[in-house]
Amino acid sequence: xxxxxxxxxxxxxxxxxxxxxxxxxxxxxxxxxxxxxxxxxxxxxxxxxxxxxxxxxxxxxxxxxxxxxxxxxxxxxxxxxxxxxxxxxxxxxxxxxxxxxxxxxxxxxxxxxxxxxxxxxxxxxxxxxxxxxxxxxxxxxxxxxxxxxxxxxxxxxxxxxxxxxxxxxxxxxxxxxxxxxxxxxxxxxxxxxxxxxxxxxxxxxxxxxxxxxxxxxxxxxxxxxxxxxxxxxxxxxxxxxxxxxxxxxxxxxxxxxxxxxxxxxxxxxxxxxxxxxxxx
Amino acid sequence: xxxxxxxxxxxxxxxxxxxxxxxxxxxxxxxxxxxxxxxxxxxxxxxxxxxxxxxxxxxxxxxxxxxxxxxxxxxxxxxxxxxxxxxxxxxxxxxxxxxxxxxxxxxxxxxxxxxxxxxxxxxxxxxxxxxxxxxxxxxxxxxxxxxxxxxxxxxxxxxxxxxxxxxxxxxxxxxxxxxxxxxxxxxxxxxxxxxxxxxxxxxxxxxxxxxxxxxxxxxxxxxxxxxxxx
Numbered sequence: 127x128x129x130x131x132x133x134x135x136x137x138x139x140x141x142x143x144x145x146x147x148x149x150x151x152x153x154x155x156x157x158x159x160x161x162x163x164x165x166x167x168x169x170x171x172x173x174x175x176x177x178x179x180x181x182x183x184x185x186x187x188x189x190x191x192x193x194x195x196x197x198x199x200x201x202x203x204x205x206x207x208x209x210x211x212x213x214x215x216x217x218x219x220x221x222x223x224x225x226x227x228x229x230x231x232x233x234x235x236x237x238x239x240x241x242x243x244x245x246x247x248x249x250x251x252x253x254x255x256x257x258x259x260x261x262x263x264x265x266x267x268x269x270x271x272x273x274x275x276x277x278x279x280x281x282x283x284x285x286x287x288x289x290x291x292x293x294x295x296x297x298x299x300x301x302x303x304x305x306x307x308x309x310x311x312x313x314x315x316x317x318x319x320x321x322x323x324x325x326x327x328x329x330x331x332x333x334x335x336x337x338x339x340x341x342x343x344x345x346x347x348x349x350x351x352x353x354x355x356x357x358x359x360x361x362x363x364x365x366x367x368x369x370x371x372x373x374x375x376x377x378x379x380x381x382x383x384x385x386x387x388x389x390x391x392x393x394x395x396x397x398x399x400x401x402x403x404x405x406x
Numbered sequence: 407x408x409x410x411x412x413x414x415x416x417x418x419x420x421x422x423x424x425x426x427x428x429x430x431x432x433x434x435x436x437x438x439x440x441x442x443x444x445x446x447x448x449x450x451x452x453x454x455x456x457x458x459x460x461x462x463x464x465x466x467x468x469x470x471x472x473x474x475x476x477x478x479x480x481x482x483x484x485x486x487x488x489x490x491x492x493x494x495x496x497x498x499x500x501x502x503x504x505x506x507x508x509x510x511x512x513x514x515x516x517x518x519x520x521x522x523x524x525x526x527x528x529x530x531x532x533x534x535x536x537x538x539x540x541x542x543x544x545x546x547x548x549x550x551x552x553x554x555x556x557x558x559x560x561x562x563x564x565x566x567x568x569x570x571x572x573x574x575x576x577x578x579x580x581x582x583x584x585x586x587x588x589x590x591x592x593x594x595x596x597x598x599x600x601x602x603x604x605x606x607x608x609x610x611x612x613x614x615x616x617x618x619x620x621x622x623x624x625x626x627x628x629x630x631x632x633x634x635x636x
Contacts, residue, residue: 164490277514284504287494291553294459294483295508295560337495342540344496 133367141261142253142320142373146359148268149317153326154333154355155275156310158348159286161334168205168307169327171220172314175201177323178227178234179315180248185238191263195315201227202307251322251374253363264316271309278302283344321374329355332381339388340395354384412436413458413475418467420453426465427453428617433624435598437474437563440590442611442627443600449617451600455566458598459483474563482557484567487549492542498552499537502528505559520559527555531585547578554585565589567599571607579603583610 133139153169160166179194201223208219235245246252256264275282284292285302293299310330318326333351341347362377369376413435420428427450435441443451456462457469459481474480482505506520528534531551536544541552550570557565567586571579587610589595601607608614614630616623623630 162490162494277512279514280504280507280510280516283496283500284507287491287496287501287504288485288488288553290485290488291483291556291560292507293461294481294485294566295505297507342495342497342543344494344500347495 129364129368133364138253138256139363139367141256141258143360143363145256145261145264145268145316146253146320146363147356148265148272149313149320150329150333150355150359151352152268152271152275152309152313153317153329154351155272155348156306156313157330157332158334158337158344158351159282159306160310161331161338162286165206166327166331167217167220168202169310169314169330171205171224172198172202172311173318173323173326174224174231175227176311176315176318177248178229178231180318181231181235181245184245185234191260191315195267195312198315199308199311202311203304206303206307247322248318249322249324250372251318251320251325253320253373256319260319267312267316271313274305274309278305279348282306287344321377322372325374325378328378328381332358332378332385336381336385336388339385339392354381358384412470412472414468414470414472416468416470418457418469419465420450420457420462421465422453422462428622431467431622433615435596437596438590438594440586440597440610440612441599441615442604442607442613443598443615443617444602444604444607445617446619449619451617452568454615454617455568455598455600458566480561480564482559482561482565484550484553484557484565484570486568486572487553494541496541497537498528498533498539498541498544499524501541501552502537502555502559505556508560524555524559527558530558531555545578546574547581550574550578550582551585554582558589562593562595564596565598567597567601569600569602571601571603579606583607586610 134143157169160168176194176198179197180190182188183190183193205216205220205223208216281292281297281302284297285299285306289299313330314326317329321329333354334347336354337347337350341350358380359377362380363373365371365380366373366376415431415433418428418431419426420431427448431454443454445451453462457464502524503516503521506516506524509520510516525534525537528537531554533548533551533555536548536552541549544552554565554567554570557567565586570582574582583606586597586599590597590612597611599607599611608627608631611627614623614625614627616630616634623633
């Protein structure tokens with residue numbers, strides 16, 4: 127408790143907590159759908175695009191969030207389209223796009239400013255990167271993402287579970303797929319500054335993966351992912367403050383621990399079930 | 407007139423991209439029919455279904471829907487299973503209820519009547535005791551019945567099934583055919599089913615549509631058995 131009050135006395139840590147909780151929640155919710163649709167790598171690809179966009183914005187002195195959110199949203203839209211028409215294999219497309227945008231980002235920064243701390247913070251994440259204005263934008267956008275997600279929850283479920291059925295019964299699947307892509311793009315850009323381009327996809331993948339070990343209902347998986355995301359984020363922040371480790375990396379390690387914990391619980395549960403059946 | 411709903415194909419050519427699968431198809435499907443669509447791989451069975459669902463436009467000709475089948479949400483569809491579904495964490499109830507989506511518009515929650523209707527359909531197919539179970543833990547036959555219940559929620563009168571018996575053992579296949587027969591007999595539900603399991607499906611169906619690369623056969627099941635079985 128003492129550590130927490132200590133931490134919250136810093137304004138920049140307060141900001142980081144606020145933004146981090148919202149962004150973790152958004153990415154966990156969207157992550158369930160992405161993981162189940164086999165789109166886990168899209169989060170990773172988008173973070174690299176986002177890195178490219180942010181370094182261009184930085185080099186030319188544009189507002190980073192306002193520039194990169196539209197760019198990443200467009201990239202997300204096209205990556206999903208590619209996945210749909212299957213002429214180019216989507217994993218290859220994602221790998222190509224992410225490498226290319228990383229390359230563009232690196233060239234632009236080395237020509238303009240050189241690899242400085244700002245760029246490094248986009249790579250590995252830094253809570254110091256959060257400025258007052260970013261906090262306002264981040265929270266507003268996160269709230270929009272959360273509201274849209276709740277509002278379209280059943281449709282997202284149907285599209286995730288069975289796209290051809292949804293399409294046949296008249297749900298506008300491409301509209302909702304685009305919506306998911308754009309929401310993911312926004313979340314990735316927002317989360318990247320804290321987690322870093324290299325680690326942001328863990329926010330999307332880990333909560334869903336862990337929850338799916340234990341829960342058998344879509345609604346429970348969603349709720350549990352949200353809770354895991356918030357707990358792991360806070361735990362990661364505290365660890366990072368206490369042991370002086372980078373925030374992003376600490377959060378990922380906590381996620382990994384939770385994942386193993388859930389795996390063990392699952393194992394124990396199946397063993398118990400088996401022995402119960404044997405007794406009968 | 408009892409047979410008001412109709413689905414008419416007039417001189418329809420079907421295909422996708424540069425491939426033409428079926429040419430000059432003319433037939434009409436009436437309510438109460440039970441049609442089994444057979445044919446080799448690549449003969450255009452899936453294309454035929456997609457054209458009924460309105461996902462694929464015919465290259466030539468016209469597909470006309472009359473009566474109750476005019477609206478797009480009057481068709482219940484049972485697609486082939488995807489690999490992603492096999493480890494999907496969802497309860498049976500969640501899946502069955504998702505059949506109502508097309509009637510929801512922008513309403514974000516299910517109505518009470520819809521939940522009751524879903525339960526009714528589950529009872530009809532004998533899966534009400536599974537409703538809190540997880541989909542991935544069910545057997546193949548049970549999974550198909552769940553998807554069938556969902557299709558019934560989406561539409562009361564017309565069901566389209568895409569290879570429903572793939573991966574089922576012969577007992578569960580028979581069970582599924584019996585359920586379909588019941589729905590067709592007692593509830594007057596029209597059924598259009600694509601299948602590889604020609605021999606058995608033909609015995610249950612009333613009509614057969616056999617798609618071939620150079621034409622098609624459409625007629626009653628007994629006629630089909632006479633002509634094609636020696």
